[in-house]
Amino acid sequence: MPTGATTYPSREQIQRARARIEGHVRRTPVVEVQHDGHPFTLKLELLQHTGSFKPRGAFNSVLSASERPDVLVAASGGNHGLAVAHVGRALGIPAEIFVPRTAPEIKVARLRSLGARVHQVGEGYAEALQASREVAQQPGALSVHAYDSLPTVTGQGTVGAELAEQVPSDTVLVAVGGGGLIGGVTSWYTGSVRVVAVEPHGCPTLHAALAAGWPVPTSPSGLAADSLGASVIGDIGLAAAQDTGVQSLLVGDDDIRAARQWLWRETRVAAEAGGATALAAVLSGAYRPEPGERVSVIVCGGNADPGDLSAEPDR
CATH class of the missing domain: 3.40.50.1100 (Rossmann fold)
Structure with missing residues (x-):
């Protein structure tokens, strides 16, 4: 059954969290890029302390x-x-x-x-x-729960609050593992901006839950399983996604691998597989922006060995 009774953060709670953690976390930068004639914004949360939004x-x-x-x-x-x-x-x-x-x-x-x-x-x-x-x-x-406690999700919501100050967005793409980041970002935007969840085919926790209407156990696998490999979506993230109509897209490991290479080639940003997953939806065509649509993509993690990244253009 739906998780309608589950509480997720209010904007006021997220603002209080921002004040509480100020001085302990970085205000991460944004950068404007283009692909196939579509401009979009990258929120470089992989430049946060320890290499992720966490x-x-x-x-x-x-x-x-x-x-x-x-x-x-x-x-x-x-x-x-x-x-x-x-x-x-x-x-x-x-x-x-x-x-x-x-x-x-x-x-x-x-x-x-x-x-x-x-x-x-x-x-x-x-x-x-x-x-x-x-x-x-x-x-x-x-x-300290990784994704399914109110203080955790509220803290992750500060990514959305910060991004909203930096650039106007019509759509924000967010990679999903256990649901802490999508829950926080969605709670901040509260339906005023389209939030799109992006998951690997091997880690479809939110995708499966939205289709069923409740959390569904999965068996995480694939390139991004080390960071997006929760076996079931958190109740808080699912409730926020259900209540605001979040769309979930799936991308393949080859798409994620290509997104990592594109990021490195175009921006010299070395993301991990999970960190490049949201971008993979744009580059692969799984998400196709409308003309003039202002799209922001959260690059959420960078804890991977960059030794396999190449500066050479794809052949």
């Missing part, structure tokens, strides 16, 4: 807690864990991060460099989350 929600979760925690606990495919580890180091709070054994080594190494205690458990996010729960129940521990 510190926004993590800082908001910790700074809005009723008491200062003794330890932060998080399960993650990598980017959320990096954010929580960064928050812990910035605020002087130890962090325990649980990641799947399949997490990219570049992310695991960065977690350790941030001073986090890293636990590699299972083959996917769901197993890492389950393993984290015992530690999260200890006195003084604060569990």
Whole structure:
């Protein structure tokens, strides 16, 4: 059944989150680009601390807690864990991060460099989350959910609030994993701007849920599974998407790979696969802008080895 009873952030809550995390996060830049004669805007959220949008929600979760925690606990495919580890180091709070054994080594190494205690458990996010729960129940521990808690989604909504100040948009394209970013951005725009969700064929959590009307378990796979590989959409993100009529598009791994290469060739921005997923919809034609339509694309993550990126034009 639909998630109509689920609460998602108000604009007022997102504005309070902006004030709360100000000074802890970067105001990330936008850049104007063109493809096939259509201009559009890239919101470079991969230039946020730790290489993704995730510190926004993590800082908001910790700074809005009723008491200062003794330890932060998080399960993650990598980017959320990096954010929580960064928050812990910035605020002087130890962090325990649980990641799947399949997490990219570049992310695991960065977690350790941030001073986090890293636990590699299972083959996917769901197993890492389950393993984290015992530690999260200890006195003084604060569990910081990757995408399905109101403080997390509210913090991610500050991406939308910031983008709205930088450029006017008719349409905003957002990659979806567990739904924290789409939930926050959609909550900010509240139907005044079209928000389009973009997912890989192998990670269709929102797409499947919108078709069914409720969260549907999936089996994440493919190029972007390390960052967009939630097995089920979060209730908050789904409720926001349902209530505002979010459209969901699917793109293939080849489209995502081509979008990464295009970003590097055209802008020298090295995105990870999940970070290039929303752009893949524009470049592949899965999303076709109307003449004069003002389109913005959130490039949400950059934690990948750039060694496979080429500056040479496609042949």
